[in-house]
Amino acid sequence: MNNAFIGIPGELLKPHASPCLSIFMPTHRTFPDNAQDSLRFKNLVTKAEADGISLVGKREMAPLIERLRLLQDDASFWKHTLDGLAVFISPDYFRIFRLQDSVIEQARVSDAFYVRPLIRIYQTVERFQVLALTRSEVKLYEGTRDQLDEIELAPEVPKTMTEALGTEVTPPHMTVASYGGTGAAMRHGHSSRKDEEALDNERFFRAVDQGIAEYHSKPSGLPLVLAALPEHQGLFRSISRNPRLFDAGIETDPGALDLEAVRQKAWKVMEPYREQKIDQMIARFREAEGKNLGSDNPYAIATAAVAGNVSLLLLDGRKFWPGQIDPASGDILLDEASQASGRDVLEEMGAAVLARGGEVIVLLPERMPTESGAAAIFRHA
Known part of the structure; x- marks a missing residue:
């Protein structure tokens, strides 16, 4: 499960x-x-x-x-x-x-x-994850501009500092000395409490970063937004090796935010990235189209998808085209039986591209660069 x-x-x-x-x-x-x-x-x-x-x-x-x-x-x-x-x-x-x-x-x-x-x-470009991080708790959320939910952390990801460090949480090192022959004891810390907490934070955050990167960011491929206090943002980013971590984050205590507030703040971080990524994909498509390495013709795309010749496919998330694709030839079947099956030509294109190592991105209609509901970049002419 x-x-x-x-x-x-x-x-x-x-x-x-x-x-x-x-x-x-x-x-x-x-x-x-x-x-x-x-x-x-x-x-x-x-x-x-x-x-x-x-x-x-x-x-x-x-x-x-x-x-x-x-x-x-x-x-x-x-x-x-x-x-x-x-x-x-x-x-x-x-x-x-x-x-x-x-x-x-x-x-x-x-x-x-x-x-x-x-x-x-x-496959929507709007999906992202949010790492809510404090010294006492770790939570991970995933969703889109409209919906965000907490997801279960992998067992390998520590949920608290105690879980990460166990008995190795650094205690203050104290010595006792007597002065003036009075027997009065004075305690001296070899390192300040602040230094000890900084060391614990670094070790804890490093363990969290490794777990999130390996068991959540890597398999999902989703961008990661960090929600943490400003001082924790700097420390976490300085040690993080997660390529999915965003440069921008939510610089506040995530424990003080409800789920809806986290979603709203995360989307403010994500929205410029999403628009930039879509612009880049559309520019790539236009360039490929000009070199005969791109097409908006569904029949050509379906044939190329089955042949493994599509590197990137953009799909209209609102368009539905009843029918199916012949898995051997890539022919689009629009007869009465195929239309009655409830299958969708565009989704079958997407499945064929994914199965052959291509990338599929679902966009809103207003961001699609074509009217056909599909836009593909081919691997070769």
């Missing part, structure tokens, strides 16, 4: 033992709206079971359905849902995503996972 809102992991795009079950459904954050979520999940599991039995047989489906029924009956899980849920299970894989966006309810059984609904959620 995984609660982090990381980008689409490459493991989902790789081949897995068949059958592969993909379940998506909208969920709710609070009672009483979330009271029916487990029942809706039960119905989706029942559908997946029936479809799977007709496809591969009851024996192959039974162990997968058993694991899903355990999740269905986990009352504590359904009390802590967000706005959507995605579940992927096969004989060699099981992963759960709590989503910050609602999704269309569906259950699919195939020889590969159906990841396309995740593309519009996880």
Whole structure:
């Protein structure tokens, strides 16, 4: 089970033992709206079971359905849902995503996972993480301009100074001496309390930086905004080796901010970066287009995507094109059957590009450089 809102992991795009079950459904954050979520999940599991039995047989489906029924009956899980849920299970894989966006309810059984609904959620340029850091506590948030949620820290990331340093938290070193033969004791610190705290801070922050970089920033690839007091900002940045850490941060005590205030302040940091990044991507596309290394023609893009010839794909996050792409030729299929499947040509383009090591970015319509809903930079002409 995984609660982090990381980008689409490459493991989902790789081949897995068949059958592969993909379940998506909208969920709710609070009672009483979330009271029916487990029942809706039960119905989706029942559908997946029936479809799977007709496809591969009851024996192959039974162990997968058993694991899903355990999740269905986990009352504590359904009390802590967000706005959507995605579940992927096969004989060699099981992963759960709590989503910050609602999704269309569906259950699919195939020889590969159906990841396309995740593309519009996880490939947006607006996603970021916030590290809230004090001497006594560490929290990590992830979200977009509209929604921010706390995520569970990896076990390797210390959550407190005591957890990071244990008994090695530096105590003040004292000696006792008698003066004037009176027996009066006077205590002398070999180093000041301030120096000791600075040493503890440095060791603590170094451990946090290493854990966040390795177990959160590296797998997610998301920019990281630091929320901390000004004096802690300077120290943390001086020791950090995290390439995802932003130069700008939230210079205040994060413990004094509620979640909404953190989101607002973080977005003020992120927004200029987002606009600059979009401008750079559009400029790259225009330059590539002028050299016949870019296109907004969906048919050309689909063929190139299947062939592994797309390095960057920009998609309109609001445009939906019913249909599908032939996985072998890249032909776009717009017949009645393919349109009735509920599949989306643009999302299938994105999935093909991601599966072949390309980058996919979902933009708002007003920032798209084309009218077609897609813009691609090719690896070669």
